[in-house]
Amino acid sequence: MLQLRNHEGDGMAGSVITVAQQKGGSGKTTLSANLAIGLRLAGHSVALIDTDPQGSLGRWFMTRLEHNPEAVEGLEFATSSAWGITYECRKLAERFDVVIVDTPPKADSDLRPALRAADLVLVPVSMSHLDLWATESVLDLARRENREVMMVMNRTRPGTRLSGEITAAATKMAARIADATLGNRVGYAEAFGHGLSAAEGRKTPARDEVAALSAEVAQVLANG
Numbered sequence: 189m190l191q192l193r194n195h196e197g198d199g200m201a202g203s204v205i206t207v208a209q210q211k212g213g214s215g216k217t218t219l220s221a222n223l224a225i226g227l228r229l230a231g232h233s234v235a236l237i238d239t240d241p242q243g244s245l246g247r248w249f250m251t252r253l254e255h256n257p258e259a260v261e262g263l264e265f266a267t268s269s270a271w272g273i274t275y276e277c278r279k280l281a282e283r284f285d286v287v288i289v290d291t292p293p294k295a296d297s298d299l300r301p302a303l304r305a306a307d308l309v310l311v312p313v314s315m316s317h318l319d320l321w322a323t324e325s326v327l328d329l330a331r332r333e334n335r336e337v338m339m340v341m342n343r344t345r346p347g348t349r350l351s352g353e354i355t356a357a358a359t360k361m362a363a364r365i366a367d368a369t370l371g372n373r374v375g376y377a378e379a380f381g382h383g384l385s386a387a388e389g390r391k392t393p394a395r396d397e398v399a400a401l402s403a404e405v406a407q408v409l410a411n412g
Contacts, residue, residue, distance in 0.1 A: 202235075202281040203409045205288045206306035208330075211322035212293035215312045215342040217244045218376055220290040223310075225385035226402030227286055228262055235264040235280040239273060239302060240292040252383030259383070270298040277305040286409075299326075303333045308408060311363075312342040315354050315372070327363050338364045338408060340401065343372040364408075368401035370394075 205223070207216045217240070224234045238245040249265040264284060268276040273289065280287045289302050303309055309330045313319050323339065330337045339358055345351045358365055370376070375394045379386045386394035387402070 202233075202284045203286050203307045204277050204281060204305050205286060205308050205310055205405070205409075206291060206302045206335075207288065207310045207312065208291045208299060208303065208326050209312055209319070209322060210294060210325050211319050214293070214314050214319050214322070215370070216240075216293070217248070217290055218380055219310065219312045219340060219342065219370070220245055220288050221248050221380060222370075222376065222385045222387060222398045223402055223405060224263065224286075224288055226387045226398040227406065229387055229399075230402055230406065232285040232406070233262045233283075235266065235284040235287045237273065237276055237280070237287060237289045238265070238267050239270060240290055242292070243267070245290045248380055248383055250383075251381075255383050270301050273301045274305050299329060300333065303330050303335055306335050308405070309335050309337045310405070311337060311339045312370075313339050313354070313358060314343045315341075315345060315348075315351050317354070317357075320354055320357055323358075323361065327361060336364075336408070338366050338405070340366045341369040344369045345372050366401060366404055368397060368404050370397050370401065 207220045209216050224236055228234050236245060236249060246265060246267060253260050264280065266276055277287050291299055291302050311323055311326050313323055327337060341355060371393060373394045375386050375392060385398060387398035
């Protein structure tokens, strides 16, 4: 199993992942939830922090808790304001292997504390030029904070001209792009609505995608 900066036995703090994108509807919350379960299934304890006032990640977590209390074993959920995120991350990183921060759809001073607290910034990019353009400001803010960034191509449609155009343009943005992608699959939305992840249940392409992305993210964190 890939080892993150596990604090057990050596006093090391957990790793913090901030999921950020300026454009709304890019899939930040879906990415956060699926990555959390993907890492949990790989044996890592995970804490989730929702800084988005819309509270979708919290709704997902509470739905999961209500349907099956045992399904949140090794998971934790918290909310935080922008100014309190540094403290919240530090507190949870003492007890969990990974802390995932879901942020609201904007790239301004409110996002900076969440970027500053991160060991890795994940930027979901849906298959549209609008999403790609919105990514530039997030990348710029992350670079100013000297943070490692990885773009995640989301809602992909392999073989389409648009998908090819977006992917080609993304490679010119001087940021790491995850090898693993998340496809444009209804299974993600269906699972999320029931407090689940596409990584759970029967073997599907979506489950394989989440597993591959989780392993890749874990490897990046392990390499520091």
